[in-house]
Amino acid sequence: xxxxxxxxxIVLITVITVQIGKxxxxxxxxxxxxxxxxxSNERTAIWMVIFxxxxxxxxxxxxxxxKNYMLGYGPHDSASAHGGKLDHMFNVTLLFTGIVFxxxxxxxxxYPYKYRDRKGVVSKFFTHNNRLEAxxxxxxxxxxxxxxxxxxxxxxxxxxDVDENEDxxxxxxxxxxxxxxxxxxxxxxKLGTKNFKLIDPATNPLGQDWTDEKNIDDFHAIDIVLPVDxxxxxxxxxxxxxxxxxxPHFRVKxxxxxGLPTYFIFTPTRTxxxxxxxxxxxxxxxxxFFEDEPDGPQKWEMFDxxxxxxxxxxxxxxxxxxxxxxxSEEEYEDWLGQQNSFYLTNSDPFxxxxxxxxxxxxxxxxxxxxxxALKAEDYENTIRLxxxxxxxGSALLKDDSKYELDNIVEILGMFANMNIQISGHTDNTGDxxxxxxxxxxxxxxxxxxxxxxxxxxxxxxxxxMGPNRPADTNDTAEGRQNNRRxxxxxxxxx
Ligand SMILES: [Cu+2]
Numbered sequence: 001x002x003x004x005x006x007x008x009x010i011v012l013i014t015v016i017t018v019q020i021g022k023x024x025x026x027x028x029x030x031x032x033x034x035x036x037x038x039x040s041n042e043r044t045a046i047w048m049v050i051f052x053x054x055x056x057x058x059x060x061x062x063x064x065x066x067k068n069y070m071l072g073y074g075p076h077d078s079a080s081a082h083g084g085k086l087d088h089m090f091n092v093t094l095l096f097t098g099i100v101f102x103x104x105x106x107x108x109x110x111y112p113y114k115y116r117d118r119k120g121v122v123s124k125f126f127t128h129n130n131r132l133e134a135x136x137x138x139x140x141x142x143x144x145x146x147x148x149x150x151x152x153x154x155x156x157x158x159x160x161d162v163d164e165n166e167d168x169x170x171x172x173x174x175x176x177x178x179x180x181x182x183x184x185x186x187x188x189x190k191l192g193t194k195n196f197k198l199i200d201p202a203t204n205p206l207g208q209d210w211t212d213e214k215n216i217d218d219f220h221a222i223d224i225v226l227p228v229d230x231x232x233x234x235x236x237x238x239x240x241x242x243x244x245x246x247x248p249h250f251r252v253k254x255x256x257x258x259g260l261p262t263y264f265i266f267t268p269t270r271t272x273x274x275x276x277x278x279x280x281x282x283x284x285x286x287x288x289f290f291e292d293e294p295d296g297p298q299k300w301e302m303f304d305x306x307x308x309x310x311x312x313x314x315x316x317x318x319x320x321x322x323x324x325x326x327x328s329e330e331e332y333e334d335w336l337g338q339q340n341s342f343y344l345t346n347s348d349p350f351x352x353x354x355x356x357x358x359x360x361x362x363x364x365x366x367x368x369x370x371x372x373a374l375k376a377e378d379y380e381n382t383i384r385l386x387x388x389x390x391x392x393g394s395a396l397l398k399d400d401s402k403y404e405l406d407n408i409v410e411i412l413g414m415f416a417n418m419n420i421q422i423s424g425h426t427d428n429t430g431d432x433x434x435x436x437x438x439x440x441x442x443x444x445x446x447x448x449x450x451x452x453x454x455x456x457x458x459x460x461x462x463x464x465m466g467p468n469r470p471a472d473t474n475d476t477a478e479g480r481q482n483n484r485r486x487x488x489x490x491x492x493x494x
Pocket of ligand 1: 176312
């Protein structure tokens with residue numbers, strides 16, 4: 001029905017237009033063609049001027065009206081150290097192009113009016129004018145040179161890479177259809193190497209090379225969390241097609257290209273909370289965030305910085321959103337403390353054991369334990385070797401015990417006159433004699449490892465204590481676990 005009515009209206013309008021055309025044709029015949037043409041020219045010329053005025057007023061008023069929606073205006077202040085410079089560049093460019101736009105529009109419509117067909121008035125023709133040539137060559141060149149030079153200066157300020165010894169945080173963003181994977185370097189502050197051949201969507205989505213120690217503590221994050229006022233270098237890459245790493249509030253935008261890592265360096269200068277307080281000043285942020293919850297939180301309270309993909313990368317392109325949270329240094333440290341290494345949580349063959357990278361830290365710890373044991377009277381302090389592991393029910397050392405044992409070898413090298421005793425302990429479950437033998441064998445194997453690694457056997461004693469010296473209760477699983485242990489005691493150091 002509606003289609004029928006619309007068709008009817010269109011037919012009617014066509015008929016009316018044709019009829020009006022016929023009437024004016026008849027009128028023209030009556031008044032004379034020349035007169036009709038003159039009137040038509042006059043009308044068109046006036047309409048051109050009217051259109052120009054309305055159009056320019058519309059452009060300027062709408063730009064002014066919508067300015068708070070543009071980056072760099074109203075609530076959309078830059079939240080990064082370099083952002084202001086880019087905003088300034090955009091404004092300078094807008095100023096020049098704006099002037100050129102307005103002036104050309106005026107000329108475009110004013111001249112058809114001024115030089116409309118009038119009786120007895122003839123246009124002036126000239127073939128060449130040096131002054132005009134000079135003006136329209138030099139003026140644009142000066143403006144262009146200014147824009148290019150200023151642009152280059154800003155580029156050189158914003159884009160240089162970080163210095164090796166500078167204080168900065170490096171994170172990595174990998175784009176893929178359709179999500180951003182964010183990787184942090186973990187406690188060692190270093191991102192591990194990757195190899196695309198190692199990518200396994202389930203267990204190793206980024207293709208991290210687990211033989212690189214730097215990878216062990218790297219963690220993956222859902223949101224980007226960063227401390228305020230700290231330089232950040234983002235490694236940007238992609239796994240499938242072209243994406244674009246875009247942080248509008250920080251004026252950060254860089255292509256993510258498969259096989260060609262790019263980067264962007266920026267310093268966030270305003271925390272999320274601070275930015276929210278800024279938005280609070282604007283009426284358009286004083287509306288409910290959820291339309292159906294008039295008493296719910298307001299728009300400014302719910303604001304979050306965001307990461308988007310600014311490359312039309314496929315059907316799910318819109319879903320590549322991640323939140324960016326800028327927090328204080330303390331909040332950042334807190335958050336870091338809650339993150340778990342991807343390796344440990346997803347593909348950990350060490351499960352709860354010492355990792356090579358932690359073993360290094362343990363070396364310092366062990367050394368300080370030895371030093372405080374040396375200070376104690378009669379070397380009373382025994383040192384528990386928490387990272388010596390055996391196969392279940394066996395005296396066979398596990399491979400990953402070597403880190404702790406190598407640390408002891410090193411310490412015995414440092415204290416060349418130190419003699420030690422290694423004792424094995426068990427819990428009280430099972431047969432007492434078996435336990436006694438097991439503890440002896442375990443202590444012996446530790447001693448053997450140390451001797452095999454260059455420590456004179458004269459400096460080493462190994463004894464088995466069985467369950468006779470419990471360190472904890474034997475009534476709980478945890479207590480028994482504590483009782484099954486290897487200890488080291490310093491016998492002499494002279
Ligand atoms: Cu994308």
